[in-house]
């Protein structure tokens with residue numbers, strides 16, 4: 001069952017400079033759903049709108065970010081709601097941190113530098129629960145213990161902790177109220193490889209224990225490969241391909257996905273890694289047609305003029321590319337040959 | 340912490356004091372005019388007749404008094420000896436009143452004036468800056484910002500003169516000048532205090548109008564950067580109440596540079612507010628320094644400078660000492 005359904009979401013940054021308004025179409029018509037209990041990955045290069053998407057669906061919208069259309073529906077066991085209908089900021093606050101939880105990008109600096117860790121825990125818990133001090137301590141102690149963290153971290157300031165430790169504490173804090181959905185934005189990016197593995201294991205452990213749904217954003221494809229059930233690939237504010245991890249990694253259908261995957265190291269492969277040539281377009285003025293066409297090795301005239309829709313290939317796989325449409329067999333063959 | 344943080348700062352403090360006080364000793368001695376000859380020629384210009392032996396006697400007495408006797412090193416040692424006993428020598432122009440007496444008379448006026456204007460402008464500027472950032476869509480806050488930014492570039496003396504013309508001349512509800520009215524007996528009684536406030540009102544207002552802008556801008560700029568910080572975004576993502584985010588996350592972090600700025604500015608008080616005190620003929624340190632410079636009263640100039648040096652460097656020391664209390668990142672290095 002889908003716990004989150006996003007329909008044709010448009011989230012733009014609208015800024016006014018010297019009377020001229022400019023619009024960055026950071027999330028431009030995105031639709032997807034996330035099933036209960038799954039780990040849903042979102043991949044894509046820097047600047048393609050991943051963080052903006054997470055902010056929009058967790059209701060963290062404030063100028064210059066604006067929602068210009070679409071729906072975001074949560075299907076909790078006891079309650080169904082469209083977060084865009086919650087006009088009252090108080091109602092959104094009640095949701096955030098308790099039922100949905102966002103671990104924002106920049107894990108090194110998400111904790112208030114002048115507050116002890118314990119204070120941060122108090123802030124979050126007392127914002128949502130009416131508990132006594134004893135209950136507070138018990139709640140936190142149990143949670144920390146389950147995550148293999150020591151109570152002594154509660155008396156430290158963030159800067160006294162190592163990067164990995166800080167990220168663990170942040171994860172502990174984000175999951176203390178057993179949220180039904182966790183959004184994690186690049187939770188491992190700033191960490192070194194060994195620490196990364198520990199943090200990933202921690203996330204996995206919490207998810208198994210709390211039985212919640214996890215949406216994981218990272219541009220690290222190997223993290224997606226080890227953790228996720230399904231994966232969406234974003235490019236320039238749009239989802240260009242989505243599928244279960246096995247079929248997506250096994251036979252990527254979108255040239256952009258292939259490009260991302262070809263930058264992954266494979267065991268036994270000694271050839272040099274090719275990183276994707278070129279850079280994503282400016283979202284203030286995205287190219288016409290398929291937004292990927294300027295970088296696509298298979299682009300034809302049609303790609304420059306028409307925008308491909310995200311089409312269902314089979315039950316689990318969707319892709320937005322003319323290569324995959326019936327009647328483009330010739331193109332497809334060429335693509336296969338070149339691969 | 341004590342060894343790595345406090346001791347080096349104390350050493351630095353005393354070094355700065357020593358160098359500053361030494362400069363005050365050296366600079367007047369590099370000047371081409373000799374204060375003793377200056378004084379003597381003034382006595383003669385007043386038409387006093389003095390025979391050469393009397394002149395010589397006076398010269399020696401003056402040199403003794405001003406610490407100009409003997410070799411330069413001897414003078415230097417003597418200078419420090421006198422400093423430690425709190426003796427800054429006599430004033431030239433109000434001979435033989437000691438410089439310390441003059442300063443002691445002027446200091447309370449300046450302290451009152453500047454502490455009041457500094458505190459008021461700091462509080463108002465900081466609060467308004469915080470409000471501007473916490474409620475970015477408030478029309479009123481934006482209007483206030485526009486007003487502050489409009490007033491800020493006006494030169495200080497124009498503000499002071501305009502206030503004086505408006506409220507002391509055209510519509511004379513405040514006095515033109517002075518610290519209190521002649522004839523009111525200074526003391527701790529209501530009429531005197533009211534008179535004091537009436538005299539201080541315009542000078543303080545003129546300084547507050549100008550100084551609010553700086554505090555407002557600093558608070559606004561620091562706080563609007565903090566609003567973008569990950570820990571504020573995270574606090575919002577965790578559903579903390581808005582008041583908690585404003586006070587414990589945004590203001591609590593933005594206030595650190597405000598507090599250190601306030602403490603530093605207390606140090607500058609000892610130099611007085613030159614232009615304010617001249618425009619309003621206010622009997623403070625600035626006015627004292629101004630008349631000392633006009634009259635070439637070296638001892639007095641040196642005395643005021645020493646006070647300023649001690650004031651500024653002590654304020655800096657205090658900033659260093661309180662900083663760890665404000666920011667744990669310094670406390671636990």
Ligand SMILES: Nc1ncnc2c1ncn2[C@@H]1O[C@H](COP(=O)(O)OP(=O)(O)OP(=O)(O)O)[C@@H](O)[C@H]1O
Pocket residue numbers: 013015024026044045046047048049050051052053064105219283
């Ligand atoms: N406050 C803002 N004002 C204007 N434009 C913004 C703002 N924040 C982000 N953008 C723009 O929106 C686009 C998407 O940004 P977003 O942060 O969502 O990307 P991302 O995929 O998370 O990238 P990264 O991997 O670097 O985190 C970018 O082009 C960015 O420049």
Ligand SMILES: [Mg+2]
Pocket residue numbers: 050051052105185
């Ligand atoms: Mg991001």
